[in-house]
Amino acid sequence: MDVIESGWFSEIQNDLWPGQSFSLKVKKILHEENSKFQNIKIFDTETYGRCLVLDGIIQCTTKDEFAYQEMIAFLPLCCHPNPKKVLIVGGGDGGVSREVVKHPLVEEVYQVEIDDRVIELSRKHLPSMACGFNNKKLNLIVSDGFEYMQSNQQKFDVIITDSSDPIGPATSLFQEDYYKLMKNSLREGGIVCSQGGSFWLDCNYIKKQMSNCNIHFPQVAYAVTSVPSYPCGQIGFVIGCLDKSTNFKNPVKKFSSSEIDVMNLKYYTSSIHSSAFTLPRWIEKIFYGCA
Amino acid sequence: MDVIESGWFSEIQNDLWPGQSFSLKVKKILHEENSKFQNIKIFDTETYGRCLVLDGIIQCTTKDEFAYQEMIAFLPLCCHPNPKKVLIVGGGDGGVSREVVKHPLVEEVYQVEIDDRVIELSRKHLPSMACGFNNKKLNLIVSDGFEYMQSNQQKFDVIITDSSDPIGPATSLFQEDYYKLMKNSLREGGIVCSQGGSFWLDCNYIKKQMSNCNIHFPQVAYAVTSVPSYPCGQIGFVIGCLDKSTNFKNPVKKFSSSEIDVMNLKYYTSSIHSSAFTLPRWIEKIFYGCA
Numbered sequence: 001m002d003v004i005e006s007g008w009f010s011e012i013q014n015d016l017w018p019g020q021s022f023s024l025k026v027k028k029i030l031h032e033e034n035s036k037f038q039n040i041k042i043f044d045t046e047t048y049g050r051c052l053v054l055d056g057i058i059q060c061t062t063k064d065e066f067a068y069q070e071m072i073a074f075l076p077l078c079c080h081p082n083p084k085k086v087l088i089v090g091g092g093d094g095g096v097s098r099e100v101v102k103h104p105l106v107e108e109v110y111q112v113e114i115d116d117r118v119i120e121l122s123r124k125h126l127p128s129m130a131c132g133f134n135n136k137k138l139n140l141i142v143s144d145g146f147e148y149m150q151s152n153q154q155k156f157d158v159i160i161t162d163s164s165d166p167i168g169p170a171t172s173l174f175q176e177d178y179y180k181l182m183k184n185s186l187r188e189g190g191i192v193c194s195q196g197g198s199f200w201l202d203c204n205y206i207k208k209q210m211s212n213c214n215i216h217f218p219q220v221a222y223a224v225t226s227v228p229s230y231p232c233g234q235i236g237f238v239i240g241c242l243d244k245s246t247n248f249k250n251p252v253k254k255f256s257s258s259e260i261d262v263m264n265l266k267y268y269t270s271s272i273h274s275s276a277f278t279l280p281r282w283i284e285k286i287f288y289g290c291a
Numbered sequence: 292m293d294v295i296e297s298g299w300f301s302e303i304q305n306d307l308w309p310g311q312s313f314s315l316k317v318k319k320i321l322h323e324e325n326s327k328f329q330n331i332k333i334f335d336t337e338t339y340g341r342c343l344v345l346d347g348i349i350q351c352t353t354k355d356e357f358a359y360q361e362m363i364a365f366l367p368l369c370c371h372p373n374p375k376k377v378l379i380v381g382g383g384d385g386g387v388s389r390e391v392v393k394h395p396l397v398e399e400v401y402q403v404e405i406d407d408r409v410i411e412l413s414r415k416h417l418p419s420m421a422c423g424f425n426n427k428k429l430n431l432i433v434s435d436g437f438e439y440m441q442s443n444q445q446k447f448d449v450i451i452t453d454s455s456d457p458i459g460p461a462t463s464l465f466q467e468d469y470y471k472l473m474k475n476s477l478r479e480g481g482i483v484c485s486q487g488g489s490f491w492l493d494c495n496y497i498k499k500q501m502s503n504c505n506i507h508f509p510q511v512a513y514a515v516t517s518v519p520s521y522p523c524g525q526i527g528f529v530i531g532c533l534d535k536s537t538n539f540k541n542p543v544k545k546f547s548s549s550e551i552d553v554m555n556l557k558y559y560t561s562s563i564h565s566s567a568f569t570l571p572r573w574i575e576k577i578f579y580g581c582a
Contacts, residue, residue, distance in 0.1 A: 008312070010314075018316075018337065018338050019315060019316040019336060019337035019338030019339065020313070020314065020315055020316070020338060020339065020519075021299070021313070021314040021315075021316075022311070022312070022313055022314075023301075023311065023312040023313075023314065024310060024311055025309075025310040025311070025312075045310060046309065046310035047309050047310030047311060048310065048311065063491075064491065067571065198519075200354075200355065200517070200519045224517075226491070226515075226517070226523075226524065226525055226571075228311075228489075228491045228522075228523035228524055228525075230524075231519075232517075232519035232524050233517065233519055233521075233523050233524010233525055234517055234519075234524055234525075257572075257581060260572055261572075265572055266571065266572055266573040267571040267572060267573070268571075268572065269569075269571075269572050269575070271569045272569055272570075272571060272572070274566075274569075275565075275566035275569040278560075278562045278563055278565075278566040279563075280358065280517075280557065280558040280559075280560075280563060281548075281551055281552075281556055281557055281558060281559065281560050281563070282557040282558070284560070290548060
C-alpha cells in the first residue's frame with residue numbers, strides 16, 4: 001500500500017507505472033477509512049491543496065483537478081450537436097458533474113457512483129468539487145454502472161466514465177462488453193468518453209482500449225490533458241461516437257472567450273479542444289497507424 | 292541534496308517546486324563527481340532508461356528526452372524562413388545538437404557549453420544524445436555563453452538556450468541582459484528559444500521571463516511539451532523573434548510525415564508545433580491578458 005512517511009505521501013508501486021513514484025508533502029490527514037469497495041484517504045498537502053486518494057492512488061487534488069474534469073466533460077459534450085441527457089459513471093468526488101451541468105444544452109444528468117462513502121466524504125471534505133451534486137439538473141444514484149445501464153437503454157446522448165485506473169474495482173470499465181453496454185444505452189448520434197491513462201505509460205494498453213471501443217463505435221480517438229498529480233503529468237481520454245460524420249478535433253459547439261469565462265472554465269477552450277487530439281508522431285503511428 | 296536511498300533517486304527539495312517530489316527506481320549508478328561547476332550523477336533506472344542529474348535535478352532520461360530536444364530545436368527552427376546558422380548555449384548532453392543538425396536548412400551550428408565534464412561524461416554514458424557532437428555541421432566550444440556572445444555579434448539566425456533551471460549557475464540565463472545579449476548576437480529576423488519551466492509551477496516567473504524577452508524582441512510566446520521526468524510532467528519554452536510578422540503557431544517550414552520520419556523525429560510534427568502554443572484559459576489570461 002501507499003505510505004505516509006516523514007510527512008510525505010507516496011503512491012503505491014503497481015504494474016501501471018513501475019519504477020516511478022510521485023510524492024506530495026502532507027500538511028494534515030483529514031480522514032482515512034476502508035469502505036465496502038476501497039481504502040479512502042483525504043489530506044491537505046503543502047502545495048497541491050486537498051487530495052483524495054483511493055487504494056493508494058491519487059484521484060484528484062484541488063490544485064489541478066479542473067484540468068481533468070473540464071476536459072473529460074467538455075470534449076464529448078462539445079462534439080455532440082445536442083447533448084441533452086448525460087450519464088456519468090463514477091466521478092464520486094462530484095467534479096465531473098460540476099462541469100457537465102455548466103453546458104447550456106445539457107438538461108438532465110444522471111450520475112451512477114458505486115461507493116456512497118466517496119460521495120459523503122467529498123461532500124464533507126471536497127466541497128469545491130462536491131458542489132456538482134447540488135445542481136438541479138443532477139440525479140445522483142448510488143449503484144453499479146453496469147447494472148444501471150442494463151436497465152436504461154437508448155436513453156443518453158453522452159456517457160462519461162470517470163473511473164479510477166484499470167486495477168481493482170474499475171477493471172471492467174475498460175473492457176469490450178462495457179463499450180457494448182454503453183452503446184446500447186446511447187441514443188442515436190451518442191458519444192462516450194472514458195479515462196484512458198497516459199500515453200507515456202502503456203500505450204499498447206490504450207490502443208487495446210481504443211480497439212475495444214472501435215468494435216462498437218465507428219469512430220474512436222484519444223485526447224490528452226496535462227494534470228501534474230497524475231502519473232507522467234498527463235492523462236488521456238478514449239472517445240468514441242456513433243455518428244460517422246463527427247470530427248472530434250473540430251467541436252460542433254465552439255464557445256467564445258466570454259462564454260468560457262462565464263462558465264468559469266479555467267482549462268478548456270475550443271483551441272485546447274483541438275490541440276488535445278494532436279498527438280506526438282510516435283503515438284500517432286501506434287494509435288492510428290499513420291503513414 | 293538529492294538522495295539515492297533504498298534503490299530510489301528523488302529530486303532535491305527546492306523553491307522551484309516545493310511540496311512535490313518525483314522519484315525513479317535506480318538499477319545501477321554509473322558515475323558521480325563534482326565538476327568545477329556542479330554535481331554530476333549518471334545512473335540506469337528501472338523504467339526510464341539512463342538518467343543524467345545535475346545538482347540533484349533530473350536533466351534528461353533516455354525514455355523521454357526526445358520530447359524536449361526535438362521541441363526546443365524545431366519550434367524556433369521551423370518559425371525561421373532560413374535558419375542557416377544556429378547557436379546552442381548549454382545542452383552539454385548533446386541531445387539538442389543532435390536535433391538541430393537534422394534541419395535541412397541548417398548549415399552551421401555553434402554550441403557553447405561551460406562544463407566540459409558534462410560533455411565528456413555524456414560521450415561516455417549517453418551516446419544516443421552525445422552523437423550530436425559528431426555531426427560535421429557542429430562546432431563545439433567549451434566556454435561561457437555570455438562571453439561567447441559578447442564577441443560574436445550579429446552572427447546567428449537562431450539561438451537556443453538549453454539550460455538547467457534558474458537556480459545555481461544558470462540563473463543569469465533568465466534575466467533581461469541575457470535577452471539583450473542574444474538580440475545583439477542575432478542577424479536580422481533572428482529567433483531565440485529558451486527553456487522556460489512548467490506553467491503549473493511559478494507562472495508569474497515565466498511571465499517575468501517573457502517580459503524580459505519582450506523588452507528586446509517585439510514578439511514573444513510560450514510553448515509547452517510533455518516530459519514525464521520533469522516537474523509536473525511538462526516543460527515550456529519562451530520564444531522571441533525580431534520579425535514582427537512571424538506567426539509562431541503557423542510554422543513557415545512544414546514537414547510532411549515522411550520527412551518527419553526520415554529525420555527520425557518521434558515527437559515533433561507541424562500539428563504538434565501549433566498545439567504547443569495553445570494554452571489553457573487561465574494561463575492564456577496570465578501570459579497574454581486575453582479578454
